[in-house]
Amino acid sequence: MSDLINKRNHYDETHPATPGEIHDYKEGIQKYTIGLVLAAILTALSFWAADSASVWAPSMPALLAALAIGQMGVHLVFFLHISSGPESTNNILALCFGVFVVALVVFGSIIIMTNLNEHMLPMDQLMNIQIQR
Amino acid sequence: MTVIHHSHANDHSVPYAKRGPAPTNVLVGYGFWLYLLSDIIMFSAMFAAYAVLSSHTAGGPKGIDLFVKGDVLLETVFLLVSSFTCGIMGLASAAKNRNHTYWAALATFVLGAGFLILELQEFSHMVHEGAGPSRSAFLSAFFALVGLHGLHVFVGLVWLVVMMLQVKTIGFSDMVQRRLNCFNLFWHALDIVWIGVFTIVYLGAK
Numbered sequence: 001m002s003d004l005i006n007k008r009n010h011y012d013e014t015h016p017a018t019p020g021e022i023h024d025y026k027e028g029i030q031k032y033t034i035g036l037v038l039a040a041i042l043t044a045l046s047f048w049a050a051d052s053a054s055v056w057a058p059s060m061p062a063l064l065a066a067l068a069i070g071q072m073g074v075h076l077v078f079f080l081h082i083s084s085g086p087e088s089t090n091n092i093l094a095l096c097f098g099v100f101v102v103a104l105v106v107f108g109s110i111i112i113m114t115n116l117n118e119h120m121l122p123m124d125q126l127m128n129i130q131i132q133r
Numbered sequence: 134m135t136v137i138h139h140s141h142a143n144d145h146s147v148p149y150a151k152r153g154p155a156p157t158n159v160l161v162g163y164g165f166w167l168y169l170l171s172d173i174i175m176f177s178a179m180f181a182a183y184a185v186l187s188s189h190t191a192g193g194p195k196g197i198d199l200f201v202k203g204d205v206l207l208e209t210v211f212l213l214v215s216s217f218t219c220g221i222m223g224l225a226s227a228a229k230n231r232n233h234t235y236w237a238a239l240a241t242f243v244l245g246a247g248f249l250i251l252e253l254q255e256f257s258h259m260v261h262e263g264a265g266p267s268r269s270a271f272l273s274a275f276f277a278l279v280g281l282h283g284l285h286v287f288v289g290l291v292w293l294v295v296m297m298l299q300v301k302t303i304g305f306s307d308m309v310q311r312r313l314n315c316f317n318l319f320w321h322a323l324d325i326v327w328i329g330v331f332t333i334v335y336l337g338a339k
Contacts, residue, residue: 028224036217043213047206050336061337068332072325079220079321087159091166098170102177109181 035078042071158311165315169322172285176326179278180333188339191269196338199264201255205335208251209327212286215244216324223317229305238297241320245290252283275334282330285323292316 046067049055055063076082082091121129154160187196218240225233256276259265266276296316299309 025224025228032217032220039213043209064332064336068328071328075325090163094167094170101174105177106181110184113185
């Protein structure tokens with residue numbers, strides 16, 4: 001436990017930067033290059049999978065979503081420098097809340113609108129009711 | 134004097150509660166991070182609208198007939214590489230290397246502008262074919278979502294030019310460094326939103 005604290009303190013002293021800032025030029029370029037390569041691989045996989053006949057069609061949305069979320073993770077870690085270090089704690093907490101709200105907005109909208117669509121009368125019956133009035 | 138020295142800010146023998154305010158660059162980065170998250174929440178509303186409306190084509194053209202995947206791949210590559218060069222610009226400015234900062238900023242600007250030109254070509258082509266934003270609910274949602282992202286890229290390009298003028302006139306002061314850091318975060322966040330756009334809008338087109 002004390003080892004962990006020492007390690008974290010050491011990390012904090014050598015990286016006093018906020019996310020987005022790295023002072024060691026060469027180390028930084030290395031990190032960006034790794035991120036670029038990983039992101040390029042994930043992008044290529046996405047575009048290949050979308051056109052490929054060898055991917056089982058019903059699994060396509062899940063595969064594309066997994067690749068996209070993976071690439072977002074790569075961008076967060078290698079480009080925005082979100083880490084598990086203590087200097088990132090507040091940023092990660094805010095990020096978690098942001099992801100929560102985004103999920104509420106997107107999935108909430110989809111669930112509600114799908115449900116409304118299912119309960120709506122087909123268009124010809126709807127027109128029929130209006131004519132009868 | 135823009136940076137106040139806080140003697141306890143990084144002293145780990147002092148508990149968090151007694152360390153006093155964080156350094157200005159940490160506070161500015163955090164504040165900008167909160168703005169970015171709220172911006173992404175705004176984008177999520179556009180994504181939700183697109184997801185709900187994308188099947189409502191009103192007898193008009195469908196996404197799969199309109200979108201050209203090759204162009205989208207090129208746009209994606211432009212934005213990804215510009216994210217990389219933007220990061221290099223951030224590193225060069227942190228190292229106070231003026232030449233590298235200018236070259237990396239120029240590369241970022243050219244790639245970002247290339248992305249915008251491709252997107253505008255796509256838009257004008259679609260409008261010319263009668264698939265403008267007023268054609269169907271699907272196309273309204275499409276132009277709102279992708280157009281909003283393009284607008285952000287445009288604002289980013291203007292911001293980049295302003296930042297380079299500040300580097301030229303003010304130099305690498307603490308204030309300019311913080312602003313460059315914010316620009317870096319902004320540009321990377323736009324690339325993250327673009328991942329959502331190309332996956333949901335273009336690759337998921339039916």
